[in-house]
Each structure stands twice: as structure tokens, then as C-alpha cells.
Amino acid sequence: MKNDFQPDTPAIAVVIPSYRVTRHIVGVIAGIGPEVTRIYVVDDKCPDGSGAFVRANCADPRVVVLEHELNQGVGGAVMTGYRAAIADGMDVIVKVDGDGQMDARLIPDFVAPILNGEADYTKGNRFFDLEQIRQMPRVRLFGNAILSLMTKLSSGYWDLFDPTNGYTAIHADAARHLPFDKISKRYFFETDMLFRLNTINAAVVDVPMDASYGDEVSNLKISKIVTEFMVKHARNFGKRIFYNYYLRNMSLASLELPLGLALFLWGAVYGGLHWLVSARAGVATPAGTVMLSALPVLMGTQLVLAFVAHDIASVPRRAIHRVASRRRRHV
Known part of the structure; x- marks a missing residue:
């Protein structure tokens, strides 16, 4: 229930999936501005005990630590955060990674199109500024281009790019319509979210942001997920075509x-x-x-x-x- 903030002020929540990010997460929380009402840190059975680490080292009263008994992947952690934010009456839910790659100062930029009624869901796009693109490794640049094309086909959002970007925001009223239990819980999460959003006719907008690469270590191994992603893209494409062109409309x-x-x-x-x-x-x-x-x-x-x-x-x-x-x- 909304009991610690003004009812006329949009309640903004931040969800931070936490898995092996103890070096960065306290700094990420410290960088989140006063426009945010609540911060949900979801310890996804982190071997470093990041949930306990946050409790011991962070005094921000906005922070709520949620813990999984079993590792569920980034998608599972985000869904846990979404459920908690919706139950607490939040209006907009922003997802920020705990590894320090995402600039928390951009949160108002992600929230604004939603509060203005222009979008239900916003996501980051690191490809707006051509000068910034040069910072991105060529292999990652090529991989993003291929994944973006596949995502356009499977999700139906032809005007979006950078599908694996995890900096996102969603209105709680749109999130309520999502089948949380069916959304992919691991690395296909961001892409599967777009497919699910299309099935409810949600408006999605890209938000320009700079590419940033620090000393974080990615757990994503491209060689292991290429085949899995192709199969899931094909499945989602078939479902979307059936839903949009034969089941709900002709x-x-x-x-x-x-x-x-x-x-x-x-x-x-x-x-x-x-x-x-x-x-x-x-x-x-x-x-x-x-x-x-x-x-x-x-x-x-x-x-x-x-x-x-x-x-x-x-x-x-x-x-x-x-x-x-x-x-x-x-x-």
C-alpha cells in the first residue's frame, strides 16, 4: 500500500537483480536519485551473499532486500521485483543492473515517456550516438545487429534496436497484464519481454544512452546461447503471427x-x-x-x-x- 509518499506523486520503483555484483551494488544504490520511492534488491541466490551484503552496508531506507531460495536467472529476479512493486502500489518500475554499467541519472529519462502517456515500456538503446558506438567491441556490435533483426521479426517492434539492453522501465498497469510465469527467466528475458508486450499491444519506446564498459564480468557466453535464441525467436515469431493475424484479428x-x-x-x-x-x-x-x-x-x-x-x-x-x-x- 502507498503509505509513505504523496498519492498525487508518481511512485517510482527500481528493481536491481543481484548476482555476483557485491563490488558495485552499494555504489549503484547510492547513485539513485530522490525521484525514486523504493529500491528492490533481489538476491538471486547469489554465492557472494549480496542480499546480506546490502543489508550490512547500505542504510538507504528505500531499500527492500528480497531473496530467492533457488537461482532463477535475471528474468526470475526481475519478475520477483515487479510483483513486489505492484503489491506495494508503485506506478513505474525501472530495472537497473547491479554491475555499475547503467547510469542511474538516466532514470528520469526512462520514466518520462511513460508518465507522459507516450509509452508503456521504455528500454535503453546504445546505438543513437555514432561516436559512442565506437566504444563497443566489434563482436558485440555485430551480435547486437543480428539479435536486433531477429527480435524485430519475433517481437513485432520494428522500430527498436539493441534488444539485449537491460536498462528498462514499465508502467505497473502494463506489467499487471504480463504472464510473469511464462516469461523467460534467463538470458532471453529482455527479448521475451518484448514479445509478451506485443501480445498485449503495449507501446514501447527506445531511450538513447551511452555505451559503458567497465571491469564487470559478463556471465553471458554467446556460443552457448546462439542456438537457444534462434529456436526461441522462431517460436515467438510463430506465436505472434498466430495471435495477431488469426486468433485476435483477421x-x-x-x-x-x-x-x-x-x-x-x-x-x-x-x-x-x-x-x-x-x-x-x-x-x-x-x-x-x-x-x-x-x-x-x-x-x-x-x-x-x-x-x-x-x-x-x-x-x-x-x-x-x-x-x-x-x-x-x-x-
């Missing part, structure tokens, strides 16, 4: 995609088989056969591109939390 795009794929595949298979037959016989493929193959391929390509154009234009733009807030006020 439009011309609902016909364009299957018809376009069918024509493209039929033309490609038909042409390929006849080309093999002609090649083995040592004769040229008849012009009519070429046309019967090329036309379906061209038509199918056009239909798929039309579907993609429709999908890009369908990115959610209206903040759903404003509608939810009005409904709650009238109840």
Missing part, C-alpha cells in the same frame, strides 16, 4: 503471408525440379516452364513483402496503461 495481411509463401515455395520447387530434369537431359528448360516457375516466385515475394509492410505499420503506438488507469478509477 485482415488482408492474414491472407498475404500464407498465400505468398505457398506461391513462392511452389514456384521454387517446380522450377528447381524441371531445371534438374533439363540439366540431366542436356537440354534447355522450355520458356513456358521458366515462366510458370518465375511468376509464382515473383508474386509470392510481392505478397510476403506486402505482409511485412503491414506488420511494420502495425507496431503498437497507443499506451495501454492510460486506458487501464481510467478503468480502475471508474471501478
Whole structure:
């Protein structure tokens, strides 16, 4: 319950997943400004005992330490923080890592679009400033570009970039609609969040921020998660297309995609088989056969591109939390 702050002032909470960040976490908490009402430190069964460390070394009265009995991953820790913030009546929930990479002075920048009704969810983007991008290792830069393309396809947010950026904020009324138990609990968490947000038509906005690389050690091993990420992206893409174009709504795009794929595949298979037959016989493929193959391929390509154009234009733009807030006020 809101009992220690003004009801007319938006209550902002910060959730800090805590796992092997004892060197940085007290400094991260100290950098969080007075605009924040409550800070939830979620000890995700940290082997360094970061929860106890915060209790012993941090006197900030806003801090609430939550502890997991079993390690759940960053997603599980954030969901625990979300649940606690919602139960305490917070309005906006910001997620900040405990390793010192994220500048706490940017919290107002992440919260402003939400409070202004422009977004339900904001996330950091380190790719706005071309000069700052030069600080990013080339391998990470390339990996982010590939992951961003995959995320655009699976989440439907075509205007976003830097999908693995964990600096985020969400309105509590939007968070209430999320299936916390279904969201990926480990490294796919940030990307899966975008997919889940699209299924509730939440508006998402990128917030420019600088890239920062200190002495933190990443637990993410790209070689171990590439296959897992590809499978999960494909799964989310299929679910999103089914939910948005066949289960909840039907439009011309609902016909364009299957018809376009069918024509493209039929033309490609038909042409390929006849080309093999002609090649083995040592004769040229008849012009009519070429046309019967090329036309379906061209038509199918056009239909798929039309579907993609429709999908890009369908990115959610209206903040759903404003509608939810009005409904709650009238109840």
C-alpha cells in the first residue's frame, strides 16, 4: 500500500537483480536519485551473499532486500521485483543492473515517456550516438545487429534496436497484464519481454544512452546461447503471427503471408525440379516452364513483402496503461 509518499506523486520503483555484483551494488544504490520511492534488491541466490551484503552496508531506507531460495536467472529476479512493486502500489518500475554499467541519472529519462502517456515500456538503446558506438567491441556490435533483426521479426517492434539492453522501465498497469510465469527467466528475458508486450499491444519506446564498459564480468557466453535464441525467436515469431493475424484479428495481411509463401515455395520447387530434369537431359528448360516457375516466385515475394509492410505499420503506438488507469478509477 502507498503509505509513505504523496498519492498525487508518481511512485517510482527500481528493481536491481543481484548476482555476483557485491563490488558495485552499494555504489549503484547510492547513485539513485530522490525521484525514486523504493529500491528492490533481489538476491538471486547469489554465492557472494549480496542480499546480506546490502543489508550490512547500505542504510538507504528505500531499500527492500528480497531473496530467492533457488537461482532463477535475471528474468526470475526481475519478475520477483515487479510483483513486489505492484503489491506495494508503485506506478513505474525501472530495472537497473547491479554491475555499475547503467547510469542511474538516466532514470528520469526512462520514466518520462511513460508518465507522459507516450509509452508503456521504455528500454535503453546504445546505438543513437555514432561516436559512442565506437566504444563497443566489434563482436558485440555485430551480435547486437543480428539479435536486433531477429527480435524485430519475433517481437513485432520494428522500430527498436539493441534488444539485449537491460536498462528498462514499465508502467505497473502494463506489467499487471504480463504472464510473469511464462516469461523467460534467463538470458532471453529482455527479448521475451518484448514479445509478451506485443501480445498485449503495449507501446514501447527506445531511450538513447551511452555505451559503458567497465571491469564487470559478463556471465553471458554467446556460443552457448546462439542456438537457444534462434529456436526461441522462431517460436515467438510463430506465436505472434498466430495471435495477431488469426486468433485476435483477421485482415488482408492474414491472407498475404500464407498465400505468398505457398506461391513462392511452389514456384521454387517446380522450377528447381524441371531445371534438374533439363540439366540431366542436356537440354534447355522450355520458356513456358521458366515462366510458370518465375511468376509464382515473383508474386509470392510481392505478397510476403506486402505482409511485412503491414506488420511494420502495425507496431503498437497507443499506451495501454492510460486506458487501464481510467478503468480502475471508474471501478
